[in-house]
Amino acid sequence: GESVGLHLPTLSVQEGDNSIINCAYSNSASDYFIWYKQESGKGPQFIIDIRSNMDKRQGQRVTVLLNKTVKHLSLQIAATQPGDSAVYFCAEKVYSSASKIIFGSGTRLSIRP
Amino acid sequence: DAGITQSPRHKVTETGTPVTLRCHQTENHRYMYWYRQDPGHGLRLIHYSYGVKDTDKGEVSDGYSVSRSKTEDFLLTLESATSSQTSVYFCAISPGTALNTEAFFGQGTRLTVV
Numbered sequence: 596g597e598s599v600g601l602h603l604p605t606l607s608v609q610e611g612d613n614s615i616i617n618c619a620y621s622n623s624a625s626d627y628f629i630w631y632k633q634e635s636g637k638g639p640q641f642i643i644d645i646r647s648n649m650d651k652r653q654g655q656r657v658t659v660l661l662n663k664t665v666k667h668l669s670l671q672i673a674a675t676q677p678g679d680s681a682v683y684f685c686a687e688k689v690y691s692s693a694s695k696i697i698f699g700s701g702t703r704l705s706i707r708p
Numbered sequence: 709d710a711g712i713t714q715s716p717r718h719k720v721t722e723t724g725t726p727v728t729l730r731c732h733q734t735e736n737h738r739y740m741y742w743y744r745q746d747p748g749h750g751l752r753l754i755h756y757s758y759g760v761k762d763t764d765k766g767e768v769s770d771g772y773s774v775s776r777s778k779t780e781d782f783l784l785t786l787e788s789a790t791s792s793q794t795s796v797y798f799c800a801i802s803p804g805t806a807l808n809t810e811a812f813f814g815q816g817t818r819l820t821v822v
Contacts, residue, residue: 638813
């Protein structure tokens with residue numbers, strides 16, 4: 596079945612360091628993998644996605660890596676800032692006429708000053 | 709919030725009563741989703757819609773029904789609310805094209821069933 600899960604529920608990082616958030620998935624048929632950020636009291640916000648035929652994609656201060664061999668993806672945040680404090684979710688999507696987006700359980704990122 | 713509004717934002721209801729949550733969008737996006745969020749479970753898909761009158765079940769659809777009679781509105785109904793349905797409910801919309809996976813979320817509805 597479809598399953599997207601996160602390795603760690605919490606991550607504490609020193610301000611200015613790089614953060615790496617990991618995610619495992621089980622559905623090899625997924626077309627896209629997506630990262631969302633959720634701040635307290637708000638709905639999730641799209642960060643970046645990666646298509647299943649790619650290994651790496653970069654955005655502004657973020658990089659997503661996809662390893663299909665071990666069904667693992669990661670989100671790297673460069674020079675972590677206090678504003679990066681949030682819960683991060685990975686999600687997967689199978690593109691079809693009835694596309695649905697399935698989320699993992701989330702990792703809380705906290706920033707130490 | 710990308711033209712998506714959830715109502716009500718907060719609701720307290722009694723066990724056994726019917727409850728309807730509304731999601732309204734002004735983006736004309738094809739896809740609409742209802743999720744619930746509980747501690748330790750992340751976001752779980754309840755139902756989703758891929759067009760007017762086209763809906764399908766998600767991971768946790770038992771006890772919920774949906775309707776989409778027009779593009780802009782997606783209604784989630786709890787036929788007979790139970791305490792296990794106390795949660796924060798999020799609606800999301802998405803263009804759903806092959807080149808665009810981005811989903812936009814509403815602010816959420818906090819539902820308490822007592």
